[in-house]
Amino acid sequence: MSVRHRKVKQALEMFCNLHHELMVQYEASQLGNFKSKSKLLIRAAMCMKRDNQWENSQKRVGHVLGIEVGDQFRYRVELNIIGLHKQFSNGIDYMGRGRNSLATSIVVTNRYNNIRKSRDALVYTGHGGNPNNTWYSVSACDQKLAQGMALKNSMDAKSPVRVILKVREKSHGVENCSSRRSHCLLVYDGLYLVTNMTHEKGVFKFTLNRILEQPQSCVALKDDVTGNADNSKNFESVGKGFIDGTKCGNIGRFINHSCSPNLHAKNIVYDHNDKNLPHKMLFAVKDIPAEL
Structure with missing residues (x-):
């Protein structure tokens, strides 16, 4: 493990411990809704920022030091703490302004009908109001090419973009997260290039292709087992339950x-x-x- 990777791990462990300390200060009834939990996570992260305990504080294009393809994270705020994606809620992170901006990273969720076409390609729907949204109470409205301008600039400049996938945790791996209420993880999937942009009714769509010769992350497009797997005896343990x-x-x-x-x-x-x-x-x- 490299020194930078160790520092990233230590920062995440520090956040975990601080978050746990804050949790015990609140009654269980105060942590019963999604907003209360999110506020507590952000509070823990901002306490660390105040004490200069964040890693990779400067935004950059490309890989982030100390973070490897396939690394998994439980909370969105952890991405801020380690410098992988420095936005608490927005899906597009960028550096620079206007026509000089470049996208640094995107978080791909099902919130805006993003489509993963294959293991190495996806279609990302730009940030903003989306008429196709069904899980979140967002008013339908046409998107404006605001933060999406950074993705367009990255396409023109052939600048790589970090992609983080929101996936559902499984006992034998992870798969695409299809519900807000699913128990999900965030997985760093590596660098992509924006290869195309289209403007359909109400939305901007960006096609991204994964740069070759990168390690594969462990995100499955579909289940490995189909059919009546629940009744299968292939997974029953053999033996007495102990070893010599x-x-x-x-x-x-x-x-x-x-x-x-x-x-x-x-x-x-x-x-x-x-x-x-x-x-x-x-x-x-x-x-x-x-x-x-």
């Missing part, structure tokens, strides 16, 4: 086979005093974010 450590080694080495391992096995004696027969307990090395 003398033959297979410490189980922790299987769980810790990760770029960011978080498991620590420790010998614990709590119901007798024989240190030769300890209980094996598993602990998290770093904090695990609480589910909201």
Whole structure:
């Protein structure tokens, strides 16, 4: 892990801990709606900004130091903290103004009927009122080429744009997020080039193609299993539910086979005093974010 990647991870861990501290200060009833949760997330992020604890504070085109393709994030505000996308709600981030602006990144959600045509291509609907919106209470109105001007300028200049996909978390991976209420993640999918812009009734649409020779992120376009998978016995465990450590080694080495391992096995004696027969307990090395 590089020094910059470690700093990004540390900033995210700091945000997680601060957010948790703020949560315990509020009653559960105060965190029962979406707006209250969002305000608390932003408050934690702004506390870090006040103390100069954000990473990659300067906007830039291209990859961001310390962030790799495929990195996943739980909250939109985390993108601000690490400099991947410095907008709390707008889908298009940019640098410069007017005709001199360039898009730095976009967040692709289903809010404005964005279409992922394939693993390496998508159609992004510009920011603004969208008559096709069905999940959000946004009044239907024609879009204006405001922040979208940065995407047009990026197309003309052949300037790369970072793409972050909002996807639904799954037990065996992630897939496109199709509902506001789904439990979603944000995945950095790499750099794209804007190759075309069209103006249809009420909306601007931008076609983006992924730049070649980049690592693939783990975003699935559809389920790997079709048909009556619920009744399949292919996923039933075989054996007695335990392994022989003398033959297979410490189980922790299987769980810790990760770029960011978080498991620590420790010998614990709590119901007798024989240190030769300890209980094996598993602990998290770093904090695990609480589910909201």
